[in-house]
Amino acid sequence: MEATAMAAQRVLKVVGISGELDEASPNRGLVRAAVEICKNSIPGMEMENLDISSLPFLNTDLVVNGTVPPEVEAFRKKIAEADCYFFSSPEYNYSVTGLLKNVIDWGSYPTNVWGDKAAAIVSTGYDFGGGRSQYHLRQMGVRVDIHFINTPEFFLNVLEPPPKFDKKGNLIDKETKKRLREILLALQAFALRLDGNCK
Template sequence: MAAAQPIKVVALCGSLRKASYNRGLIRAATEICKESIKDVQIEYVDISPLPLLNTDLEVEGTYPPVVEAFRQKILRADSVLFASPEYNYSVSAPLKNAVDWASRPPNVWADKAAAIVNAGGGGARAQYHLRQIGVFLDLHFINKPEFFLNAFQPPQKFDSDGDLIDADNRERLKQLLLSLRAFTLRLKREG
């Protein structure tokens, strides 16, 4: 019997800051999968090179090369991990821009499992707004566990490089990844 293919997860961070705590969550998720959820492979996809969505950049059904490369990574993935900071009660502009580019015809988000993490002082409104956006895109978010981390409340959860050092939150993140893994497998079986 052939070994099962690994579950491919693309991870997007809505913050462009290098030491972003949200990006730190993606690094921690990648480490957790390498250590203990070996059939899940996370690929961080940098959204900073994407131009602002402008349909004038679409020429005869094609997209700029950087946009098409991004869309192909989403298309080839089994599921998505969003690290979404909250800006003005919503998702960040860079993340919304990335979501919109990948939704252009044909929508490459459709029928993928997804999860959202957040590190900051809030995040619930951004997560729920992203879930609303996902309804139109046919993204299927896990319901539980939800992951909100107040990075600014003691004790210290991240080091000076933005890496998650808090063991309890690493375990919570692992539980979210296991839920994403199970939901992804369920969707693949049903598909």
């Protein structure tokens, strides 16, 4: 049974998270493109581009009587209510950004709201296309019980022609959009299988 046919049984709520904040970054562009692809060509998937710019860095002094700050609670609620996750991870010094690590940490503190959900990772960068950051994110996923799809993989070298993004960071390359859709379909199928909707 194809993922799009299975999705008619249920609409998956996907949370999209970029490891960068600057609006014109390619990783933000990949999340925006994924939102549009879900909306226009993948029945049964709805993705929200989650704003994480207001999250403070994890500091236990901010937790008062077991209560986290309101912006953290709102973030954790979005994570808990999602059916699966879509991460777009830049590579900084062979690893994920501090921003993305902070997102993982707040989602697991004081209790883990990530657990037992499917996820996909895409990345951009030079040479290896951000791939090293993906491996570190997968390691974190083991600890917080996120189940990442294994194939297809998506590493995007932004220096290889043709141009992949416009000056505003929007994805313009048709072949890359096609690859992105394949990742999303794989995520959909895996999430439904984990949920028991795919026999």
